Amino acid sequence: MPDAVIAVLNRLTDDEDADAVLRCQRGDADAFEILVERHQKRMLNVAYRMLGDYDEACDAVQEAFLAAWRAIRSFRREAKFSTWLYGIVVNHARTRMRKVQALSRHEAASIDDPAGPQGDGPRREVPDCGETGDERLERKEIEARVQQCIGTLDAEFREVLVLRDIQGFSYEEIGGMLHLPEGTVKSRLFRARAVLKDCLVRVLGEWP
Amino acid sequence: MTCREMETRLAARIDGALDGGERERVEAHLKACEDCRRALAELQASDRLLKGLGEVEPPPWLKTRVMARVREEAQGRRSVLRRLFFPLHIKVPIQALAVVLVAVVAWNVYRTGEPEFSRVAPPPAPVQEAPGAAAPAADTVTRDERPPVREKKAFAPPAEQEDRPVRKVEPVRDAAKAGAVASARLPEEAPGKVAPAKDEVRPESGGAAARQEAARGPAAPEQRTQKALTAPPGAAAGRAVGGEAAPAAAPMLSATLSTRPDLDIIVRAKDPPGAADRAEEALRKVGARSIERSTREGRVTLTARIRPEDLEALRENLASLGPLSESAAAAPRTGAPLAVRLEIRSE
Numbered sequence: 001m002p003d004a005v006i007a008v009l010n011r012l013t014d015d016e017d018a019d020a021v022l023r024c025q026r027g028d029a030d031a032f033e034i035l036v037e038r039h040q041k042r043m044l045n046v047a048y049r050m051l052g053d054y055d056e057a058c059d060a061v062q063e064a065f066l067a068a069w070r071a072i073r074s075f076r077r078e079a080k081f082s083t084w085l086y087g088i089v090v091n092h093a094r095t096r097m098r099k100v101q102a103l104s105r106h107e108a109a110s111i112d113d114p115a116g117p118q119g120d121g122p123r124r125e126v127p128d129c130g131e132t133g134d135e136r137l138e139r140k141e142i143e144a145r146v147q148q149c150i151g152t153l154d155a156e157f158r159e160v161l162v163l164r165d166i167q168g169f170s171y172e173e174i175g176g177m178l179h180l181p182e183g184t185v186k187s188r189l190f191r192a193r194a195v196l197k198d199c200l201v202r203v204l205g206e207w208p
Numbered sequence: 209m210t211c212r213e214m215e216t217r218l219a220a221r222i223d224g225a226l227d228g229g230e231r232e233r234v235e236a237h238l239k240a241c242e243d244c245r246r247a248l249a250e251l252q253a254s255d256r257l258l259k260g261l262g263e264v265e266p267p268p269w270l271k272t273r274v275m276a277r278v279r280e281e282a283q284g285r286r287s288v289l290r291r292l293f294f295p296l297h298i299k300v301p302i303q304a305l306a307v308v309l310v311a312v313v314a315w316n317v318y319r320t321g322e323p324e325f326s327r328v329a330p331p332p333a334p335v336q337e338a339p340g341a342a343a344p345a346a347d348t349v350t351r352d353e354r355p356p357v358r359e360k361k362a363f364a365p366p367a368e369q370e371d372r373p374v375r376k377v378e379p380v381r382d383a384a385k386a387g388a389v390a391s392a393r394l395p396e397e398a399p400g401k402v403a404p405a406k407d408e409v410r411p412e413s414g415g416a417a418a419r420q421e422a423a424r425g426p427a428a429p430e431q432r433t434q435k436a437l438t439a440p441p442g443a444a445a446g447r448a449v450g451g452e453a454a455p456a457a458a459p460m461l462s463a464t465l466s467t468r469p470d471l472d473i474i475v476r477a478k479d480p481p482g483a484a485d486r487a488e489e490a491l492r493k494v495g496a497r498s499i500e501r502s503t504r505e506g507r508v509t510l511t512a513r514i515r516p517e518d519l520e521a522l523r524e525n526l527a528s529l530g531p532l533s534e535s536a537a538a539a540p541r542t543g544a545p546l547a548v549r550l551e552i553r554s555e
Contacts, residue, residue, distance in 0.1 A: 029282040033275050040266045040274075048264050058270055065274045069281065139262075146257050165258040190219035197219075197247070197254040 017081040024072045032069055039082060040065075042167065043089045049162040050093040051100070052151045060096050064089035079176045087177035090163070094155050142204070149199035157192035164189050209237050211244055218248045222255050469511065469549035470536065471519070477530040480552045484508035487550050490525035494518035496548070510550040519546060530555065 015021075017038070023031030043064060047057035068088050075084055150158055159178065163169045164185075171182045178185070209217075217234050220226050226234060238244055477483030484501065487510055491499055496512035503509075514522060526532055529552070 027282060027285065029275070029279045032278050033271070036271050036274050040270055041263065044266045044270070045263050049261070054264060057264075058267060061266070061270060062274055062277075066277055066281070069278045142257065143261055146261060161258070165255060166261060186220065186225060187216070190216040190225075193219035193222070193251060193254065194215050196258075197250045200254050200257065201250055 015077070015080045015082075018077070021072065021075060021077075021081050024069070025075070029069075032065075032072075035068075035081070035085070036065055039085055043086065046086060046162055046167055047089055047093040049147070049150060049166050050090070050155075050158055051097055052147050053100075056096055056100070057093070060092040061089060064092045067092070080173075083173050083176040086163070086169070086173075087179075090159050090177055094159065097155055097158075145203045146200065149196050149203055152199055153192055153195060157188055157195065160185055160188045161192040161196065165193070209233055211241060211247075214238075214241070214244045215247070218244065218251055221248065222251050469547040471546055471548045472535045473523075473526065473548060473550050474533045474535075475526055475529050475531070475550060475552045476555045477552055478555050480506060480508045480554050483529045484510060484550075484552045486529055487526060487552060490522060491548075491550075493525060494522045496522075497545075506554055508552040510552070512548055512550075513545040514548055516543070516546050519548075522548070526550070 017035060020031040020034045024035070040061060043061045044057055047060040047064075048054060051057050051060065064085070068085055071088075075081065150161065153161065160174060163174045163177065164171070169177070171185050174180070174185045175182045180188075214234065214237055217226060217230065221231070221234055238248065475483060475487065481503070484503075487508075488499060488501060491510065491512045491514070494514055495518060496514040499510060499512040501508065501510050523532065
């Protein structure tokens with residue numbers, strides 16, 4: 001049996017979504033509800049970490065699901081359905097991110113400003129406690145700083161960081177979602193980690 | 209290896225993405241470089257922070273909204289075909305259009321196939337005549353034998369037939385004047401074949417028809433294929449209106465032509481309409497009666513009744529028009545008038 005056929009069969013048997021996807025491709029909307037239920041949380045977290053805004057993330061996920069439903073007949077099972085689906089949500093989040101950046105470009109200051117977290121940085125969704133220092137920051141506040149730093153990354157770095165270090169996708173899966181070779185995914189990721197670390201050092205002060 | 213070169217390698221090291229040789233070089237550098245050890249510690253702490261980020265929960269309305277829109281679109285996708293064929297506001301016009309289309313096609317087929325239909329149509333039944341009808345030897349004329357006319361006639365209600373005096377040519381006035389002569393000369397035809405009273409043409413209506421025909425003139429010969437002629441249009445009109453009687457010497461022939469001619473004469477001429485005029489004149493010269501003229505597809509057909517003794521004179525007159533060919537349907541009765549059909553064809 002040719003390797004390609006074996007690979008497709010393996011993907012079909014490994015893909016827990018295969019049955020529901022098949023039903024969706026026959027027009028069964030109820031089967032799509034199974035997929036929504038199964039993937040909405042992770043998709044929302046991908047979008048949320050990329051956008052840093054809960055409502056924007058919800059909108060991006062809605063759009064992604066609708067786009068997936070409209071295009072599900074064209075899904076050829078060359079990859080896992082989840083890979084295809086998360087690729088769609090990353091695209092929608094990226095589009096929204098660029099719109100938001102374009103709108104706030106002239107207002108928002110860089111996180112690199114000397115003012116730091118208490119200055120005029122892009123903290124629209126991040127509450128500023130007005131204090132620095134490891135012991136005094138609550139967990140949520142630290143998370144807000146991390147999210148703030150993620151927001152400083154360019155989209156191409158941000159998405160690989162979110163997908164790998166937060167969501168734990170493999171390099172292969174990320175390459176499938178973003179249509180990038182693994183080497184490119186890795187180089188972007190390592191660069192993103194280094195930039196994020198520098199940002200966190202600045203934001204969190206004496207750290208770790 | 210410099211500290212700057214170490215930057216991305218340290219980022220790769222935290223999830224074991226370095227291969228053997230590179231990993232050894234990185235480890236060697238780390239042992240010797242305080243700054244890089246600190247950078248590695250920061251990267252590892254950063255990684256822990258990322259992995260420790262809490263997850264957000266989707267709002268309950270997210271799935272509801274997504275599925276509402278998905279179901280709406282699924283319904284729309286299914287109903288596209290339904291919208292095309294099922295609602296009455298689409299279905300009824302489509303069906304109406306189809307009916308009209310079928311009717312138009314059927315009409316066209318009928319129109320184009322009419323000559324073929326007429327060719328295979330059976331000969332008409334003889335005209336019902338009331339024996340002993342009151343009108344004495346009315347010189348009515350039967351319709352041309354051409355099949356399309358018969359078909360039209362067959363569909364027409366009897367009342368309509370009665371109301372069409374234009375089909376009759378000879379005014380009753382002529383017939384009345386010559387009636388006695390006809391009954392005297394041709395006793396064998398007069399009693400039985402006299403047209404019934406209902407088929408008689410009143411002088412007024414016959415005259416009016418003749419006037420109409422005269423007014424139209426020869427401009428559209430095809431349109432008057434059903435109209436019998438006993439004279440050129442002008443003469444016919446004048447006679448009908450002015451009451452000029454037929455020559456008294458002309459023998460009164462049968463009131464009704466038989467549906468099949470006794471003799472078919474085909475004349476091939478260069479100019480069929482002109483030749484037809486001269487043929488008509490020739491018929492009139494030999495005292496023919498009940499002359500009818502019709503034109504169809506470039507052929508002019510004249511039907512008339514002549515006395516058998518005038519046949520030879522007619523042949524001589526027609527010979528000047530072009531080559532003749534004759535075919536006799538049946539042997540004529542002795543002394544009985546001959547029903548002659550002249551067909552003038554283009555050479």
